[in-house]
Amino acid sequence: MNPRNNRQVRLRSRPNGIPQAEHFEIAQVPVEPLAPGQVLVRNEWLSVEPAMRGWVNAVANYSEPVAIGAVMRAFAAGRIVESTMPEWPVGTAVTGMFGWQDFAAIEPAAIQRRIVDEDLPISTALGVLGINGITAHYGLLEVGHPRAGETVVVSTAAGAVGSCVGQIAKLRGCRTVGITGGETKRRMCIDRFGYDAAVDYKAPDFEQRLAEALPGGVDVYFDNTAGAISDAVLARLNVGARVVICGTASVANWDPPPLGPRVERHLLTRRARMQGFVIFDHPEHTPIALEDLAGWVRAGRLHYVEEVLEGIDSAPDAIAGLYRGENLGKRLIRLA
Incomplete structure (x- = not known):
């Protein structure tokens, strides 16, 4: 060239x-x-x-x-x-x-x-020190508000955002459950990113495995997918749960909107909150997130x-x- x-x-x-x-x-x-x-x-x-x-x-x-x-x-x-x-x-x-x-x-x-x-x-x-890490940091901590001892579920858990979310939740003392596609990524969630459990959404018995991984329900759901994966998670929300909407990767086209289960009853009966966010709306959070993220990477606590x-x-x-x-x-x- x-x-x-x-x-x-x-x-x-x-x-x-x-x-x-x-x-x-x-x-x-x-x-x-x-x-x-x-x-x-x-x-x-x-x-x-x-x-x-x-x-x-x-x-x-x-x-x-x-x-x-x-x-x-x-x-x-x-x-x-x-x-x-x-x-x-x-x-x-x-x-x-x-x-x-x-x-x-x-x-x-x-x-x-x-x-x-x-x-x-x-x-x-x-x-990890760019839009993906900053998105994970803001979405989980400022929208999801995880508390020590709670269960945090993350879809696309082995991806650039999801892997950070799971690790930050662990640093906050939470139990973490990842949802990902395929055995290689499922093992990566556990072996590389430290999830307590990980479930393959492609498995024919996905919902049964998800239920086994969530005996105490879900307190925070970091949603990167929407669709059938999220339908299965929303059915297991605890009272006071927070649902963080970061992405809709499982839905190829939203015109017309896809059919599926409605969320209103889950949110009402569990007194849960669902909120979407776009990280570009929060430039003030970048230096806050980067200080934490870089420190964790250097210390070997964020992979x-x-x-x-x-x-x-x-x-x-x-x-x-x-x-x-x-x-x-x-x-x-x-x-x-």
Whole structure:
């Protein structure tokens, strides 16, 4: 690749549901000279998030859909290689919504944060020390309010967010039960992330195994899936339970809304609370979460797994692969 060329993954067509490889295209454009007040970031790592499905669908969720022909919206981490601003010198490690591309010419307002934890891999700024870890920290502690001795259930428990939720709950003195797909991920929940129990939702006797793992019911449910998995958990809520809605990964398309059991009776009879959240609404929580998360990682109390795809050519199919359940831990794309 010409070092002055920028490879970009652009949205080619609008998906209906989960975006597939054919919905994207890779273009190559020159790296233009910087305008005053800009810096040039050379991306080293690109993030792949389940939320990207919502970012490209025609119906806006909490953000405007990515435009057809635009660079795919994505978090990235890299280093400044050119700068017009002395306060942002060359070599500074940064992370932000830089998109699926090799280079990003941006104004500093687009930088989410300067990466100062350089004793830790820069890739962690996109996972355990990035949006995933911060989401887990805020959602569990500020929405779920777990108390020592309570039972916390987490769906997609081996994923980038779920694995953090389970470990933070353990650090708060809770009993943790993970729900995940397949025996490899189920064992990872227990052996790597320290869950007290883990259940495979693909098992034919899933509901029976879930009941056996929850003899005392559920106090906090961190929901990343919706659908049939959540229906089974909601039937086991304790009085005063809190349900944290973080994602709806099991439902490919919400138009029209899927049919299924209603939640109102569960919430009424158990005097339970259900609340959704989007981490972008809470930027003030980032430094609070990062102080805890980085400290736990350094102390060996918070573990993470990164699944690395090589090269920008792997990007177009990366989101679909998440929803096929291929990833183990945080899915990242490493650029050469």
